[in-house]
Amino acid sequence: MLFFWVIFFLGKVFDPYNQGQLSVVLMFFIGILSITFLTGLSGQISLGQGALMAVGGYACALGVLNFGFNYWQSIIFSVLASLVAGLILGITAARLTGPYLAGTTLVIALAIPSLANRFESVFGGDVGLSVDFGNPPQWLVNATGEIGFEQWQLFATLPFASVALFVALNLIKSRTGRSWRAVRDHEIAASLTGINVQRMKIFTFVVASGFAGLAGAMYGLRGIVGPSVYPISLSLSLLTGAVLGGLRSVEGAFIGSVIVVFLPDLIEKVTGNWQLAPQIGNFLPAMVSSLLLILTVVLNPAGVAGAIHHRRSRHK
Amino acid sequence: MDQLLSAIFAGTSRGAIYALVALGIVLVWRGAGVINFAQMGQAMFSTYVASNLIMHGTSYWVAFVVALIVGTVLGAAVDLLVMRPLSGKRSSAMMASPAMRGTIPVIASLGILGLLQSAAGMIWAAEERGFPTPVNSLGLSINGNVMPFTAFDIFVIGVVLFTLFVTTIFFQKTGMGLAMRASALNPEVARLSGIRTSSVRTLSWAISGAASSLAGLLVTPSANLSPNTLDLVLIIGFTATVIGGLDSLPGGVIGGFILGLVISFINVYDSPSDVFLAILAFLLLVLLVRPQGLLGSKEVRRV
Numbered sequence: 132m133l134f135f136w137v138i139f140f141l142g143k144v145f146d147p148y149n150q151g152q153l154s155v156v157l158m159f160f161i162g163i164l165s166i167t168f169l170t171g172l173s174g175q176i177s178l179g180q181g182a183l184m185a186v187g188g189y190a191c192a193l194g195v196l197n198f199g200f201n202y203w204q205s206i207i208f209s210v211l212a213s214l215v216a217g218l219i220l221g222i223t224a225a226r227l228t229g230p231y232l233a234g235t236t237l238v239i240a241l242a243i244p245s246l247a248n249r250f251e252s253v254f255g256g257d258v259g260l261s262v263d264f265g266n267p268p269q270w271l272v273n274a275t276g277e278i279g280f281e282q283w284q285l286f287a288t289l290p291f292a293s294v295a296l297f298v299a300l301n302l303i304k305s306r307t308g309r310s311w312r313a314v315r316d317h318e319i320a321a322s323l324t325g326i327n328v329q330r331m332k333i334f335t336f337v338v339a340s341g342f343a344g345l346a347g348a349m350y351g352l353r354g355i356v357g358p359s360v361y362p363i364s365l366s367l368s369l370l371t372g373a374v375l376g377g378l379r380s381v382e383g384a385f386i387g388s389v390i391v392v393f394l395p396d397l398i399e400k401v402t403g404n405w406q407l408a409p410q411i412g413n414f415l416p417a418m419v420s421s422l423l424l425i426l427t428v429v430l431n432p433a434g435v436a437g438a439i440h441h442r443r444s445r446h447k
Numbered sequence: 448m449d450q451l452l453s454a455i456f457a458g459t460s461r462g463a464i465y466a467l468v469a470l471g472i473v474l475v476w477r478g479a480g481v482i483n484f485a486q487m488g489q490a491m492f493s494t495y496v497a498s499n500l501i502m503h504g505t506s507y508w509v510a511f512v513v514a515l516i517v518g519t520v521l522g523a524a525v526d527l528l529v530m531r532p533l534s535g536k537r538s539s540a541m542m543a544s545p546a547m548r549g550t551i552p553v554i555a556s557l558g559i560l561g562l563l564q565s566a567a568g569m570i571w572a573a574e575e576r577g578f579p580t581p582v583n584s585l586g587l588s589i590n591g592n593v594m595p596f597t598a599f600d601i602f603v604i605g606v607v608l609f610t611l612f613v614t615t616i617f618f619q620k621t622g623m624g625l626a627m628r629a630s631a632l633n634p635e636v637a638r639l640s641g642i643r644t645s646s647v648r649t650l651s652w653a654i655s656g657a658a659s660s661l662a663g664l665l666v667t668p669s670a671n672l673s674p675n676t677l678d679l680v681l682i683i684g685f686t687a688t689v690i691g692g693l694d695s696l697p698g699g700v701i702g703g704f705i706l707g708l709v710i711s712f713i714n715v716y717d718s719p720s721d722v723f724l725a726i727l728a729f730l731l732l733v734l735l736v737r738p739q740g741l742l743g744s745k746e747v748r749r750v
Contacts, residue, residue, distance in 0.1 A: 176550045178557075223731055226738050229549035230482040234689045235730060237682055242727040248720050315547070363678075367557060374554055414568035421561030428555040429532050 151281035152392055155350075157292040159388035162346035163373045164299050164381065165339035170370075171378030172308060173335045174315030176229070179236035181366030182243040183220075183340045184347025185358075187213045189247070191348035192260040192356040206291065206348045213344020214337055221336030225329050240366050244358035260356045288349050295342060299381050302338070311335060371424050377434030386435045394420055454715040455708070456596035462707020463607035467662040468684025469691065469699030470614065471655040476693050477631040478651025481530060481552040485559035487681035489525070489656055490663030491674060492563050493517040495571050497664060498578055498672055507581050514664055515657050522656020526649045529555055564674040571674075578667040603665050610661065611700060614654075618696075627651060683710070686726055690733045692743020702741065 162184060169175050190212035194205030220239070224232055247254040254260070302308055313321035314331050322328045351360060368391050376387025395416040402415065431438055468487065475483045497514035501507060533552055582598040618624035629637040630647045638644050662684070663677055670676050683706060691702025706726070713725045733741065 170550060174547055174550065176553060223735070227734060230476070230553070230693060231689055231734065231738070233482060233550075233553055234682075234685050235734065238686055238723065238727050238730055241679075241682060242723040245720060245723045249724065367561070370554065370557065371561075410572040411569045414565040417561055418565035418569070421558045421565060424558035425529060425555055425562065428551055428558065429529060432551055 148281070150285045151353075152396065154281070154285040154288045155353075156388050156392045157285070157288045158346045158350045159369065159372060159391055160346075160385050161292055161295045161342050162350075162369050163376070163384040163388050164295060165342035165346070166369055166373040167299075167378060167381065167384045168302070168311070168335055168342070169339045170373065171380075171383075172303065172315060173311035173332065175224070175332060175335065176233045177224075177236045177339070178233055178366050178370065179220075179240035179243075180339070180343045180369050181361050181363060182236075182240040183213055183216060183343035184350060184365065185243055185356075185361035186216045186340075187344025187347030188351030188356040188361060189254060189260075190344070191351055192262045193253070195262050196260060202287065202352060206345065206352075209348035210341050210345050213347070214341045216344070217337040217340025218333065220340065221333035224336055225332035237363075240363050244361060247358050261354060262352055262356060284353065287352075291345060291349065295345060296381065299342075299384075303381065307334070368420075371420055374432075375420075375423055375427055375434055377436030377438075377440075379433065380436045380440070382439075383434050383436030390423075390435075391420070450715055453596070454711045456600055457714075458708035458711030459704065460596070460600035460603045460707075461711060462704035463604045464662050464666045464680070464703075465684045465687045465707050466700040466703030467607050467610065467658055467665070468680060469688040469703045470611070470696065471659040471662070472685055472688045473693065473696050473699040474651045474655040474658070476688075477696075478627060478655075479526070479530060479534075479648050480549070481556065482549075482685070483525070483652075483655065484553060484556040484681065484685075485525060485563060486556075486655065486659045487663065487677035487684070488560040488563035489518055489521040490659040491672070491677045492521060492567055493660040494578065494663040494667050494672055494677075495567055498576060498667075499571070501579060507579060511581075511664060514660050518660025518663075519653045519657040521660075523649050523653040525556075525559055525656075526652035529559060530652070531645065531649075567674045575671045575673045575676075578664075578672050580668045599668065606661070606665065610658065614658075614696075623647075623650070683726065686730050689740055690730060692740030695740070695742040698740055698742030 162180060165180055165183070166177065169177050169180075187209040190209035191202075191205045194200040194208040195202065198205075198208075200208060220236075224235060227235055310321065310326045310331050313324065313326060314328055318328050321331075347361065372387035372391035373384060374387070375390050376385065377383025398416050398419060399412075402412065427434060433440075471486050472482065475481055475486070493514040496517050497510040500510040500513060505513075530552060533555055580599045580602075582602050618628060626637070626642045627647050627650065629640070630642055630644045631651075634644050637647075662680065666680055667676065670680075684703065687702035687706040688699045689702070690706065691698030691700070693699075706729075709725060709729060710722055713719070713722050717725075737743075
């Protein structure tokens, strides 16, 4: 609840550009949570979360355009669709470990967007399908005053992000969360305590893919659902955010999404007066985030949230 | 008939390159237990160096050798600067379980890939450029008949077969090759019998770097050079490795050739846009039937 109102308040005070960025933070937050579950908690790596976001995005766009759903109906539809996709993926992926899994998910990340070209009449090929959040409902405008486009994007994202946060916090604390950690730390020991490891892994994929699909649906509702919206680099920036923030906690996922979204802005602000050559300026954000990624992994693999947590527990 | 022959030849020459990429991946996997996603990033970097030399009038062969050296050095540097410090952290909470020990270095290598790509973008302005071939890349004509393959195809296949031959000799006949095989099989015992396992590990990174920069030099004439061009080559090469079995050198090589042919047939008889769907389908098929790959050894787990 606190989360909801803080973001809501920020949404009121930020300028339109940052309102838009903040809504992207929320979308990344949900997407990164799916990596927190998969990699941080249950120890399975996925380089294809961007593709699952694409599944959510396309489902949502088809819901709006073909079935005449409004935006929240089609978001729910897209979550259902990506749960199914996650089930299929999970059944194949649960048999694989480590590098085999990384490779397979990477190929999936490449193959799914090319489906859009294969069935061009349905998915709109390279151009994609254009959708948006629609207009804010009248009661909200009456309650808060004029709502800009970016602000509505943020307000429409916020309830879903709050629900995702709520579900995530409870999942981690629940029996399921404990089983995930058990599977991650020692598969055989976990199966000896009565956890069905295979089924647990599939379940993780289903949950993670539901989150990714939700994130993807809203990511697409910013304007266009197409292969260029969900490139392979999207999967990689999700992973970068997850690692930088901290793979193992919900706080980490949020910190990570803030870093990934605002880092380019920050760099531009700092270097804006230096008159860098455009080729350097264009690649600087990518370089800084890769450097941060390497340094985090080598020096502090638990990420920002992990470091904070560690310091706090030492002072106690 | 001609179509079939040209599909086979193009597939074999492409497959030879994927086999080389797979060789690099298997070497590092067996030597260090890491999948190096930065591998073709290193190759991209060394190919850019070669391309720059050629643009400034150096001959192809000098640039070729320089690129191989740069690739070797980059491979060793990745191990010394990132992977070795990382493996010193094996006892930390984050890497306590085998699952995470496999995952964290993969993430690090993705970071290295990003670093190399953005560095190349800064230095060479991310412009796409062509890359020359040492021999004619038009259809070869013998007795006035245009053959379904090019001199460059022959060159590629020849170079790769030679490399595979040298690598096999190295592993089977030399002391260093034996040391590398021993360290891959059982690091503990290898160390006890006096092998410096950490230098052996750096060596496998270096050889892998050389192999992949060779692959980069051979593949760029047909793909144009830009910071991201070799990503697809890596992914296909990696798929080849998984199909063949991650811990088997011959497996990776065979996987590379198979995949090269599959892709070439899809290109000729279907359409290039289906290539990745076909790769995915093929990969899943192999993994469902043999999760350890065609020639891979089954993982034995002890409690």
